[in-house]
Amino acid sequence: MTPQRRAIVDCLAATRVHPTADEVFADVNSRFPMTSRATVYNTLNLLLDAHLVNIVEEAGLKRFDPNIEPHHHFICSICGMVEDIESPEKDQLTLLNVGNHVVESMQITVRGKCAACINRGIRADG
Amino acid sequence: MTPQRRAIVDCLAATRVHPTADEVFADVNSRFPMTSRATVYNTLNLLLDAHLVNIVEEAGLKRFDPNIEPHHHFICSICGMVEDIESPEKDQLTLLNVGNHVVESMQITVRGKCAACINRGIRADG
DNA sequence: ATCCAATTTTAGATGTATTCTAAAGGCATG
DNA sequence: CATGCCTTTAGAATACATCTAAAATTGGAT
DSSP: OOHHHHHHHHHHHHOSSOOBHHHHHHHHHHHSTTOOHHHHHHHHHHHHHTTSSEEEEETTEEEEEOOOSSOEEEEETTTOOEEEEOOGGGGGOOOOOOTTOEEEEEEEEEEEEOHHHHHHHHHHHO | OOHHHHHHHHHHHHOSSOOBHHHHHHHHHHHSTTOOHHHHHHHHHHHHHTTSSEEEEETTEEEEEOOOSSOEEEEETTTOOEEEEOOGGGGGOOOOOOTTOEEEEEEEEEEEEOHHHHHHHHHHHO
């Protein structure tokens, strides 16, 4: 565990915005200015392999999620914001059977417009 | 509607494997050898804008899905295969409320090991 | 059939995200 | 202090996607 790795883990643990690798790089670099992108990518991939973070893909970007409990996501179609859903309804979902495949997990992705974007739109119109 | 565009649309309509842009390019090129990647990307993006195809992102690749009915996906964690789920259970899902956001759609992603990969594994072991 | 304007296609350059590589650095152990 | 192992660094290399400008094609008017 090096200072760079600790900074990367801290960055993920402190945020709820599902940062991209580049956003993690920018945050870590503000504290350790010489950290290279390769270190950020290496560390993130190590965390992925160790199942200590998850990945959410959207609009061509891989976003990293330190929440490894099974959960779901809301994605704003305007600003791209990704938010964890901690709804009791998530548990109503039992594993579907799919053909002859072995099902291991299920995840719901909810899409729509986030409250912030709706407010921005209302102000712009009025 | 040009021959190139028709070939791209035909390719998508004929397949159930959710091809990537590059796979579409390879297929179209086998019939129209001089078709460029740009034409494939342009046409796919036109189809996306017109909501005539959907996109499924997985493992850093954008896969194109001509099925525009709301539906769900099974993704194999070994080979990356994406399969549509046409399960009656999909309809039991009612739109969740998520904070103050406006929910427009919900999609389930089921992950696991596909039948083909399981068979391959069993043969490899025995 | 010919011309023209508008659109599409092409090849290659460019952009963006990610991974690879080789050299340098750090740290524990002998 | 030397050694070996692992990490970090900077930049090159790769992969996927988009952009650009010129050439080709289309459909409509003559």
